[in-house]
Amino acid sequence: MMGSSYSYINQLFFTKSAIRSTIAEDHLNLDDRMKSLISSDTFWNDLGKIQNFLENFAIFIKKLEGDKTFLSTAYFEYQQLKAYVRNNTDLPENIRKEVEKFGTNRCCLNTRIFDPIIEKETLSLVGEEYKNIVLTKLAKYVGKTGSFAHSHL
Known part of the structure; x- marks a missing residue:
């Protein structure tokens, strides 16, 4: 839309x-x-x-x-989009707040699965070199449960 x-x-x-x-x-x-x-x-x-x-x-x-979308990329792009909405001053605040709540479509709901994991610093416990491994394993798990298309893994 x-x-x-x-x-x-x-x-x-x-x-x-x-x-x-x-x-x-x-x-x-x-x-x-x-x-x-x-x-x-x-x-x-x-x-x-x-x-x-x-x-x-x-x-x-x-x-x-796109054909080359990966879970880590989707999450990163989603976080950038959220920051853009939050920081955009061209539109009134009430519109920005409504757009920030837009996460009702499938890709945003799936992306939100990772918000608590990353925002609560769970990944910071494993060290920088293991973050991608943890996200990949989590993506595979979520993919097996049907939340993500196999092509996104």
Whole structure:
């Protein structure tokens, strides 16, 4: 959904001048307030902020759908995306909080399995050189239970 939303907004920017030209025509049945909104730079600047915000989600989704996605990569990318949402100041705080709660889709639910393990520093007990081994074994275990596709291991 976010990837397609990003694509739609991207297409709007490609056709921005055509849209502005079209709404300027008299025969178009739009009220003046709507014409003014679409003609204003504020509208396009705000839409650009949303586009920039969604771009990171589109990139994240594309990486997860790629052929070379591994569990450790998915977790790392998810953590980066969470930090991006938390630190983004272009959008109002209430929107950022709602987006931060977006983890209801399958990839995010699966990724959250690892939050307690890493955030509670369980992995720090095993030493730096063993972290990847522990994550790989955990990924294989989770893969056997059906939570991850075999291709992601």
